[in-house]
Amino acid sequence: MALEDHGGVMRRLIFLAATLVFLSGCAHAISKDTLKEVDKETSFSELRRAPQDYQGRVVLLGGVIVKTVNRKDGTLLEVYHTEINRRGKPIKLDVSLGRFLAHYEGFLDSEIYRKGREVTIAGIVQGEHVMRLGEIDYHYPYLVVKDIHLWEEEQPQVYEPYPWGPWYPWWYPWYPWHDPYWLYR
DSSP: OHHHHHHHHHHHHHHHHHHHHHHHTTOOSSOHHHHHHBOTTOOHHHHHHOGGGGTTOEEEEEEEEEEEEEETTEEEEEEEEEEEOTTSOEEOTTOOOOEEEEEESSOOOTTTSOTTOEEEEEEEEEEEEEEEETTEEEEEEEEEEEEEEEOOOOOOOOOOOOTTOTTTTTTSTTSGGGOOGGGGO
């Protein structure tokens, strides 16, 4: 009886540990306090259409950095917006839903926050900023960064080459049905 109880306790502890590990991997990129302030009803398409209507609201946006400019009053990020998953990580990176500007009141190193890096930003909508984008005047939603998360760059997996070739082990003449019987005499 005592051994059965011990096994049950161990199973519960293992389950609890596995659950904690799983849940810690699902944490959101933005702090809980900031997430409480985010207006979850506002979509990016609505924000882009009329940013002045959402002035003062905190929104959560993600995407890929297009340009980083360090200025006297802080750092300006130009980001093309993508969808984000439930952790806040940008997904579907080949689909741009438009661009936005995010002003960070401080210094962000442009070698780290460089073109092509994925970022998630919780920011306070300030309205709209018009800048040249190629040959057009582009109307950017303009945010002041409240919380920012730069995602780690994913390194491609490097696999060792398969040492025996693609037909191993079947091309070896002594594979199970061609066993060299003289070796076992």
